[in-house]
Amino acid sequence: NAGVTQTPKFQVLKTGQSMTLQCAQDMNHEYMSWYRQDPGMGLRLIHYSVGAGITDQGEVPNGYNVSRSTTEDFPLRLLSAAPSQTSVYFCASSVTGGRGNTIYFGEGSWLTVV
């Protein structure tokens, strides 16, 4: 079972470069989200989507863009990378409706901005 797949797993960027973190899920989940994890900060929500064509901002959205053209894919774009965006990024998916289903996480993407 693939679950939630994130690529790349590791990436080094120079300040000002742009890149896209890819996320795909094969569980037909409506809800997808991106989190970043920084030391001592836990996971913080960047952006989320409740279905194809619908996205919204989370707790820390600045510097990131997302789109949701299909149910399966939810890419995260860094428009102009900054050292403050050095972090571990997690994509996640779940069904909507607050039914308490667990959230499924990808394995994480380690991003370093130099």
Next chain:
Amino acid sequence: AQTVTQSQPEMSVQEAETVTLSCTYDTSESNYYLFWYKQPPSRQMILVIRQEAYKQQNATENRFSVNFQKAAKSFSLKISDSQLGDTAMYFCAFMKNTGNQFYFGTGTSLTVIP
């Protein structure tokens, strides 16, 4: 806004002993879900246990159990018969009933000592 607080950055326990990790949260919601996630060094996020706020009975999963005190907004995790494989970072998380956005605590690093 929802907040989740884990006041124990680091804890250790002898193998086979019992340890309790603390978590408190703040919310004005009446219906919600609480979770404990385990994150080993691989950084994979693994669901340990889930509690629905409307259920008075504390959730249990094998060696893992919770003490859910709704009025006190407390949600502690008890690990019995600790094993070396339990060494990991543990995150407490909150989810509103009306959505799938998770709010995470800052984590507790647990070390099981042989």
